[in-house]
Amino acid sequence: MYAERASRLTGAVLWTDTATGSGARPVLPDGCMDLMWSEGRLLVAGPDTRPYLPQGPGRSWAGIRFFPGTAPALLGVPAHELRDRRVELADLWSAARARRLRDRIEAAPDPVTALEDIALDRAARTAAPDPLLHRLVECLDEGRPVSATAAELGIGARTLHRRCLAAFGYGPKTLARVLRLQRALALARSGTPYAETAIRAGYADQPHLARDVRELAGMPLGELLGGG
Template sequence: MYEERASRLAGAVVWRITPDGAVAGPVLPYGCMDLLWSEGRLLVAGPDTRAHPHDGPARRWAGLRFRPGTAPAFFGVPAHELRDRRVELADLWPAARVRRLGARVDKAADPVTALEEIALERSAGLPPPDPFLAPLVEALDAGRPVAATADELGLGARRLHRRSLAAFGYGPKTLARVLRLQRALALARSGVPLAETAVRAGYADQPHLARDVRELAGMPLGRLLVGG
């Protein structure tokens, strides 16, 4: 069973998975990175460009999904270095420190809350995020063209691409595509007919929506909606 709620860390979401016998669906691209805990391990989920399957036996998971673009400062690495990867937190931070944090989460009554507290403590000592991140995500999530968005932000295309790679793990066109997918899924899951969903989310038509979902999610839209 999957549960989530808004985090006390601005713009973030905390979530948990408890094994219940059901087959877990794939993790879809969100334009985000996560801090993960699972049965004694602390890991980092990099930004995905495609669906990431749940491999191995069912197990407990807790996670904190950062607001798009904010995790690289937290983890201390550019997002593109972790694109489509799951790595041990000890590969990024000193092993002794990670062991202490892991023990803290293991002993906590609620691993989700423990992860959230760790994120709040570290984030309090970090500089504010790059001011271009929020307006960029807002513009692309509203369906604004990348070129127009770059002009509005006063950034050239190459500079925007470099900063997007570091912050999101991929360029602004891929980020726009991922955000469009999430818009479409939210509309479809709320009961909006698929043809209308396609238009409102920014696709040319329903077949365009279907192709994009299959490429990014690895399965047809109908199957994804049944599982989600």
């Protein structure tokens, strides 16, 4: 059973996914990165460009999902190095440092709160998130074109692409597609008809929505919602 709640870390979400025997749910691209805990393992989930099926059925997980573009500064690694990957934190940090965090989580009564505390500690020791990247996410999530957004932000196309790779793991056009997918899923899950969902989310038409969902989620929209 999956559950989430807002974190004390701005823009972040705390979540738990407890094994129920009903099968693992695919994790869909959302523009985010996560710090995750399961049975003594501390991992980082990089930004996805395709659906990810969690390994190890029957496992329970706790995690913190960072606001898009904020995790690389907290973790000290560019997002594109972790694209479509799940990596042990000990492979990114020193083994001793990762072990101290594992011990801290294991000793805590609630793993997800311990993860949140770790993230808050990191945030207090790093520079504040880049407001330009935050504004980029806002603009693209509103459905604005990448070129118009870049012009509004006063940043060149090459510079924007380079900064997006480091912050999000991919370029701004892919980020825009991922955010549009999430808008569409939210609308469809609320009961909005697919044709209306397509227009409101920013697709040309319903077939465009169907193609994008299949490419990014790996299955038709109806199957995706029926399995969700």
